[in-house]
Amino acid sequence: MSGLRIHIREKRFDGKTVLGECTVEAEPGEFIALVGPSGAGKSTLLSLVAGLDEDYDGEITWNGAPLSNHGESPAHMGMMFQEPRLMPWLSALDNVKLAEAERMARDHDYQSNAARLLEEVGLGDATDFWPNHLSGGMQRRVALARAFVVEPQLLLMDEPFVSLDMPTGNRLRRSLLRLCERQRPLVLFVTHDLREALALADRVLFLGDTPARVMLDHPVEGARGKDLESAEVASAQQALLARYPQLLSGILDNARSDADEDEDNA
Numbered sequence: 001m002s003g004l005r006i007h008i009r010e011k012r013f014d015g016k017t018v019l020g021e022c023t024v025e026a027e028p029g030e031f032i033a034l035v036g037p038s039g040a041g042k043s044t045l046l047s048l049v050a051g052l053d054e055d056y057d058g059e060i061t062w063n064g065a066p067l068s069n070h071g072e073s074p075a076h077m078g079m080m081f082q083e084p085r086l087m088p089w090l091s092a093l094d095n096v097k098l099a100e101a102e103r104m105a106r107d108h109d110y111q112s113n114a115a116r117l118l119e120e121v122g123l124g125d126a127t128d129f130w131p132n133h134l135s136g137g138m139q140r141r142v143a144l145a146r147a148f149v150v151e152p153q154l155l156l157m158d159e160p161f162v163s164l165d166m167p168t169g170n171r172l173r174r175s176l177l178r179l180c181e182r183q184r185p186l187v188l189f190v191t192h193d194l195r196e197a198l199a200l201a202d203r204v205l206f207l208g209d210t211p212a213r214v215m216l217d218h219p220v221e222g223a224r225g226k227d228l229e230s231a232e233v234a235s236a237q238q239a240l241l242a243r244y245p246q247l248l249s250g251i252l253d254n255a256r257s258d259a260d261e262d263e264d265n266a
């Protein structure tokens, strides 16, 4: 098949099975959100796909070939995490260029896309800034540009916009969708915010149970890029909650306690 196929039979940490039987198939260009209660194994699953952890029983393939971090990966892969993980001694531009280094070494005619990507995410005037002179939202923009500069066929995102204020998060979500529209990567996007999943994704996968497995594969109605705070997203969330109350209670409890924490910190 074309695209991504994940078949995990088992993933253990310290003798404890964290992921059980999990199968996910996804086509190139799809945007898939992965949600589930805290500790369900979302980040673990992403790190297996990223090849950061190869100690598991199962197979992960891209267009039928093993997707491995060793040697040449069959899919250009982009990643973005909760923390922007920028090199503090490099400018914004050089941080993005760093992700192109391998490609530049391989292809001497390759022209850097780093400046154009920074322009696209709204940082055209800040390319020479050091990370510690950038706001948290701007640092995430650099990380977003860096994820896309490799023109990824597969983009792995682990809560990339968590703990940003709503307007900053919304601007980043819009930038992400614009870049997706142009480059059409397959996106695996981990979030604990069900509204964010319903606003961005084509499909939402719910990871849950012990050991974790995919408990629900939910196609999202409507176009990508809904407003997180819209009535459309609220009613989609309500409908899901009414249909799968047991499944979603853990996720919504997380979201509520995060919101309480944000209020306490405000």
Ligand SMILES: Nc1ncnc2c1ncn2[C@@H]1O[C@H](COP(=O)(O)OP(=O)(O)OP(=O)(O)O)[C@@H](O)[C@H]1O
Pocket (backbone or CB within 6 Å): 013, 014, 018, 036, 037, 038, 039, 040, 041, 042, 043, 044, 045, 192
């Ligand atoms: N390196 C590790 N060593 C041991 N246990 C680990 C390790 N990484 C994760 N775990 C355990 O695996 C389980 C799944 O963790 P994971 O971080 O993947 O969950 P998650 O769904 O991403 O959670 P959250 O939403 O809180 O980030 C948890 O019980 C966690 O404690």
